[in-house]
Amino acid sequence: MYQKITTRTSIETKPKTTAHLAQSMTLLNMGGGELEEEIQKNLAANPALEIDEVRRCAVCGSEIAHGTRCNTCMQRQIRSESPVVSFISTRERTTSFIDGDQQDYFEEINVDRQTLPEYILKQIGWNLSDPEKMVAANILTQLDDDGFVKIDVLELASYYHVPISTVEKVISQIQRADPIGSGCEDSQEAMLVQLDELEKNKPIPSGVKKIIADHYDALLRKHFKEIGRALNISQTKVEMAAQFISENLNPFPARANWGDFRNPIEEENTRLGQPDIILSFFEDDPQKAILLEIFQPYNSNLVLNNTYKMAIKESDKVTRDEMKADLNRASLFIKCIQQRANTILQLMEMLVGLQERFIREGDLYLKPITRAQIAKQMDVHESTISRAVSSKTVQMPDKKIYPLAIFFDRSLRIRTMIKEMISKEVKPLSDMEIMKKLEKMDISIARRTVAKYRDMEGIPSAHQRKEK
């Protein structure tokens, strides 16, 4: 039997046992990645739990390849009048979704075919002496698929009879050629080089460098709290930094981008992780319905092992009790997982309804709301919302991934207003002047705060903007 998922099942509210309570809380707290690990762990530990390979549409019950409903039912729902269409989907779909996108991207850029080594050598060759060229060529042939390489500087220097400093110079030039960061040892180094180069044209929010240099692992796992604690800065500041990183830096510079000069970085932020929630427009048309997709690994396929269930009857009393316990644990786990999905779904439906303009028209229209308000409306405890929001990410229709907490960011609206103001300014506006302009628009914040927001957006001070 498959587990039936109906999108609308009300949460089986108020868990009965403390075990149930504890488990659903921890599960709700987890982001998609952690949840997946947790499921794997449970699958391994509990024989009563298994994945059903047959997947069925939650509406009509026909067999489907992925998601929770068949195409017909999906289409029907999407074409119906409702402005928001929500459904729970599974992990696999994300993967293929992103892979598909990237597939297209590859095909597009491969039009002017040129190997990465050639491309880089062309850029730096004119600047190199003959022995240096040899070194460069040697390094470039060693690049792996991602454009990374581990170089033994000493060995190379002695092989070509050049000083170590020469080899290092060549390496540095390779790293700084487009795509910036190839020839590095790994993503971490590549991103640091990119940051270095970026710094020449653009201010870098404080802390970004430290985070990459010293907390790279934690960053990958999105353990923002930890990083914040370690560096003694706020979690939101870390998240800001992370967002800056995913918008401006590319962990795999050479993987998709060679051939493209102008936008070396944009397209890639999907790499840093998959979102837990995807918002998009039906047919990509901002006028049409908003599609709300919640990702839940193995959602519809997590079931009780049927043979295990049967086997109970044929076993003796001692093992029977153990098996029963297994089954109980398994069904509890499934329930909790589903409850998690449901909570997130409800939350998102509410958020989408409330913040529709923000989703359709952008940052300027984000209404300031608090988790507490939502909790009240949904009639759940505040901490439930907190958990549901924490460590989740959402992909907006523009394909960019943000922390779900962005929906509760009270300053985003004002920050974008400031950004706009500055981009349209004739002469550089000082913080004080910005503050007064905002005042006229009914927003009263202190001058000091304007400065903070400016800093968050990586905009330099009025003086520094004058220099250009």
Next chain:
DNA sequence: CTATGGCACGGATT
């Protein structure tokens, strides 16, 4: 002298 950034305090939020 003015604009900006650092530090720390207290109320609000989680």
Next chain:
DNA sequence: AATCCGTGCCATAG
């Protein structure tokens, strides 16, 4: 109870 965020005050850079 812990954390975040806006702000005021002060030092310092421009």
